[in-house]
Amino acid sequence: MTVDAAALLRRAAFRMDPERAHEAALRALQAGGPALSAASSWLSRRDGSVGQSLMGLEFPSPVGLAAGYDKYGRAVRAWGRLGFGFAEIGTVTARPQPGNPKPRLFRLPADEAIVNRMGFNNDGAAVTARRIADARRGAGAGVPIGVNIGKSKATPLDRAADDHLASFRLLRGVADFVVVNVSSPNTPGLRELQDREHLTAILGALRDEDASMRRHDARAPMPFLVKLAPDLPDAQIEDAVDLAGELDLAGVVLTNTTIARDGLSHPDDPAAAEQGGLSGPPLRARAGAAVRVAARRAAGRLLIVGVGGIMDADDAWDRLAGGASLVEVWTGLVYRGPLIARDITLGLMDRMRAEGVGHISEVVGSDLGA
Ligand SMILES: Cc1cc2nc3c(=O)[nH]c(=O)nc-3n(C[C@H](O)[C@H](O)[C@H](O)COP(=O)(O)O)c2cc1C
Secondary structure, rough: OHHHHHHHHHHHHHOOOHHHHHHHHHHHHHHOOHHHHHHHHHHHHOOHOOOOOEEEEEEEOEEEOOOOHHHHHHHHHHHHHOOOOOOEEEOOOOEOOOOOOOOOEEEEEOOOEEEOOOOOOOOOOHHHHHHHHHHOOOOOOOOOEEEEEEEOOOHHHHHHHHHHHHHHHHHHHHEEEEEEEEOOOOOOOOHHOOHHHHHHHHHHHHHHHHHHHHHOOOOOOOOOOEEEEOOOOHHHHHHHHHHHOOOOOOOOEEEOOOOOOOOOOOOHHHHHHHEEEEEEEHHHHHHHHHHHHHHHHHHHOOOOEEEEEOOOOOHHHHHHHHOOOOOEOOOOHHHHOOOOOOOHHHHHHHHHHOOOOOOHHHHHOOOOOO
């Protein structure tokens, strides 16, 4: 596909209702498997300078797909072929659930932003696990596949650990890493799970369950990460980082969407008044600052995944330099099109060459000082 074709496709998509456009994009990725395979060496052009070995997994590019784009695990094979270095499937809940009533996805084109209140619409852990397992057979996904899990809406907060355990038991065999999402603004009360007590209960239970399952199947320990909200005060991000260390987690993902409406150039856009989480460039500064807070606190002990407002290679570079080893995109895929992973990866390689940097790991944390 030429860049002009991508622009044309985008223009057509923007004439559609946002959720229908998203579904059409996913269907095209599913159906376009053979074409994607044929083009995949062009789409995923890169060299070893951007590859990293993290959590015992090989990430060929630091640019991944953020959770919530492929909630149903319908395009698991497509992401690596499209040039992404990894993908997070989900959020998946223990039971299937329809999510909030539509409309629940809104574009703010002047800011290249999105407001959503999807509410974890998904097929549930059992169906999603089967779908991911099918996709991973044979040639498989080619890149690490993480599964993002969250609490079912019907489950009370004090039973959240059981709900996560039920999902985990079903999804463990198909996930390279697991992200626990306690930061969506669209399930009532969910973000309360970011406090120390709830996080300890959920992540402690998952870690113990993994250890007990490993006694029977001798798999490697599952890398667990926790995904946090940008609206947490810095002190709570630091506390969550400390706790992640205490619980032996692999890392933290920063950040989810924000309930704030700061940083909009057109705050009078009616979509800004919709209830839900805001993503895209207006989130960039806060998400970047949260990564720096976490990276300083973690001091290299945890993997930091940076997400929020990353639209191009310079945004990705800043997030890596602020201490993220991996970055993810969601809103950028809508506004910059399906070549975004390729564009960012090649842009990072160009800048590394220009700045005399031999390997992407030298960029990670380079802005944090000694
Ligand atoms: C429509 C939509 C649905 C999302 N669904 C989820 C989700 O199910 N789970 C999750 O952890 N994050 C979800 N997110 C948040 C993204 O993964 C990401 O953290 C956020 O959008 C910021 O990145 P961006 O600015 O690149 O979009 C969703 C975002 C959008 C726009």
